[in-house]
Every structure is written in structure tokens, then in C-alpha cells.
Amino acid sequence: xxxxxxxxxxxxxxxGTSVKIECRSLDFQATTMFWYRQFPKQxxxxxxxxxxxxxxxxxxxxxxxxxxxxxASLTLSTLTVxxxxxxxxxxxxxxxxxxxxxxxxxxxxxxxRLTVT
Amino acid sequence: xxxxxxxxxxxxxSEGASLELRxxxxxxxTPYLFWYVQSPGQGLQLLLxxxxxxxxVQGIKGFEAEFKRSQSxxxxxxxxxxxxxxxxxxxxxxxxxxKYIFGTGTxxxxxx
Numbered sequence: 001x002x003x004x005x006x007x008x009x010x011x012x013x014x015x016g017t018s019v020k021i022e023c024r025s026l027d028f029q030a031t032t033m034f035w036y037r038q039f040p041k042q043x044x045x046x047x048x049x050x051x052x053x054x055x056x057x058x059x060x061x062x063x064x065x066x067x068x069x070x071x072a073s074l075t076l077s078t079l080t081v082x083x084x085x086x087x088x089x090x091x092x093x094x095x096x097x098x099x100x101x102x103x104x105x106x107x108x109x110x111x112x113r114l115t116v117t
Numbered sequence: 118x119x120x121x122x123x124x125x126x127x128x129x130x131s132e133g134a135s136l137e138l139r140x141x142x143x144x145x146x147t148p149y150l151f152w153y154v155q156s157p158g159q160g161l162q163l164l165l166x167x168x169x170x171x172x173x174v175q176g177i178k179g180f181e182a183e184f185k186r187s188q189s190x191x192x193x194x195x196x197x198x199x200x201x202x203x204x205x206x207x208x209x210x211x212x213x214x215x216k217y218i219f220g221t222g223t224x225x226x227x228x229x
Contacts, residue, residue, distance in 0.1 A: 006160075032215060043207065043219045044161075093160055097215060104149045104168070104211045110160040 003027055004096050006109035013084055014117055021079045021112045023094030029074035030096030034106060035067070038091040050077050084116045119144045121210050123220035130198050131228045138193040138223050140208030149211040150191040152182055155222075156204045164206075167191065178202070203227045 003026040013019050023033055032051050036044040048064075050056040050071035058064045066088075068080040077096075081088050091113050095106035120143045130136055142148060149168050153161040165176025172184040182193045191208060208220040 004160075034216070041224075043221045044217075045219075046216060049216065091158075095161075104213070104215060105151070105163065105166060106217060108153070108161040111158070113158065 002105075002107040004030075004094065004107045004109040006092075006094055006112050008112060009110060010113045010115075012115045012117060015085055016083055018080055018082045019084055019114060021081075021092055021094075021114070023077045023079070023096070023109055025075045025096045025107070028096075028098065028107075030077075030098065030107075031074065032097050033071055033077035034095045034097070035069060035077075035079050036093045036095070038093060038111075040091075044093060047079075081114065084114070086116045089114055089116045119148075119210065119212055119218055121208055121218050121220040123206075123208055123223050125223045126221070127224050127226065129226040129228060132200050133197050136193075136195045136198045136202070136225070138206050138208075138225070140191045140193065140220055142189050142191065142208075142210045142218075144189075144210065144212050146212070147184075147186060149213065150182075150184060151209040151211070151217070152176065152180070152191070152193045153207045153209060154178075154204045155207065161207065164193070198225075198227055200227045200229060 005024045007022045035047045038044045047062045048056045048058045050069045056069035071077040093111045095108045097106045122141045151166045152164040164180045165174045167174045206223045209217040
């Protein structure tokens with residue numbers, strides 16, 4: 001149980017275009033989803049936290065207008081990288097948790113590799 | 118500020134040897150502690166977690182970790198490493214806010 005999927009797994013886009021990444025909880029309802037960014041050979045940096053039906057909470061230094069997050073349902077959150085530039089190339093990972101669960105565990109998706117040319 | 122430190126960026130061990138990966142955290146109370154493993158280009162897989170109770174936690178793939186409050190540590194161990202254990206290992210801490218703070222990771226290389 002507790003499977004999280006991401007789509008696409010890899011995407012290449014041209015500079016200036018927008019890219020949408022989907023994160024789905026397949027067998028549970030995720031009240032909270034998290035978006036992380038991981039640079040090569042580095043750790044995961046939390047970008048934002050999204051709760052179903054409300055606006056996302058962005059971490060300091062993350063541009064909310066550039067990284068649009070929508071958590072429209074209890075099983076789907078999307079991250080849209082708007083007007084992408086080469087410096088946005090990265091590995092994006094989402095995770096999902098059940099708020100008020102007793103274990104504070106986050107379930108991670110397999111990640112999406114974004115390359116902006 | 119809360120922080121998680123993994124002092125070893127790289128560790129190389131021979132197959133069959135024992136392994137210990139270090140993790141120290143900075144937080145006033147006892148946080149929720151996790152160890153994850155990441156293979157290249159993949160997401161994170163949970164190895165084990167600690168919330169309360171027995172301070173020695175058993176996980177998957179033969180891994181265990183011990184929580185030591187006095188040392189603010191949560192070190193990961195495995196008695197005999199397999200070549201398939203080569204990966205990146207991350208320690209993570211949740212202070213009860215449902216938000217993780219990750220360590221910088223330790224890359225494990227296993228020699229045949």
C-alpha cells in the first residue's frame with residue numbers, strides 16, 4: 001500500500017515553455033503533498049507543502065509564481081514550472097502523507113527528471 | 118534552527134563487511150526519525166523509522182538503526198553489506214510539523 005506515482009518520469013522542454021508534473025496517491029487519500037527539488041548529488045530541498053483544497057505553502061526562496069502547485073483532490077497534486085529556464089533543470093520528487101496520521105510518514109514518488117534546453 | 122547532519126559524504130566498504138552510517142540532528146525534543154535509500158535516478162524508499170519505544174529499530178533489507186537521545190544520533194547499521202546496497206542514503210527528521218528535514222546524504226560504494 002501507500003503508493004505514489006509521478007508523471008512524467010522524464011521530460012525535456014524548451015526554454016520559455018511550461019511543464020506540468022503530476023503526483024498521484026494511488027491507494028490512499030493524501031491530505032498533504034510535498035514537492036521537493038534535488039540537484040545532482042545533493043539532498044532533497046523542500047519547495048512547498050500543499051493541502052487539498054487550499055493554497056500551497058512555499059518555502060523561503062521558492063518563487064510561487066514560477067512553481068505553481070495545485071492540489072485539487074485528495075489523490076492528485078500538480079507542479080507546473082512556468083517559463084522554464086535551463087537553471088530549472090532538476091529532479092523533482094513529490095511525497096504524500098495522511099495528515100493527523102500517527103506515524104508522520106511521507107510516501108515518495110519515483111521522481112521526475114526535468115531538462116530545459 | 119533544526120538541522121540534520123550526515124558527516125560522511127562517501128563511504129566505501131567491501132561486500133560482506135559491516136556498515137554504519139551516521140546521522141545527527143539538532144532539535145530540542147525527540148523528533149520523528151527516518152532513513153531512506155535512493156538508487157540513481159529513483160525516488161526514495163523507506164528503510165526504517167523511529168517514533169518512540171524501543172530505541173533499536175529494525176528495518177527492511179537487514180538494516181537497523183539505534184536512537185541515542187544523549188548523542189542526538191540515529192545511526193544506520195547493517196552487519197553484512199551486499200553489492201546491491203550501493204546507493205545514496207538519507208536521514209530525515211520530522212519535528213512534529215509533518216515536514217521533513219533531510220541530511221545531505223551518504224553515498225555508499227560496495228567493493229566486490
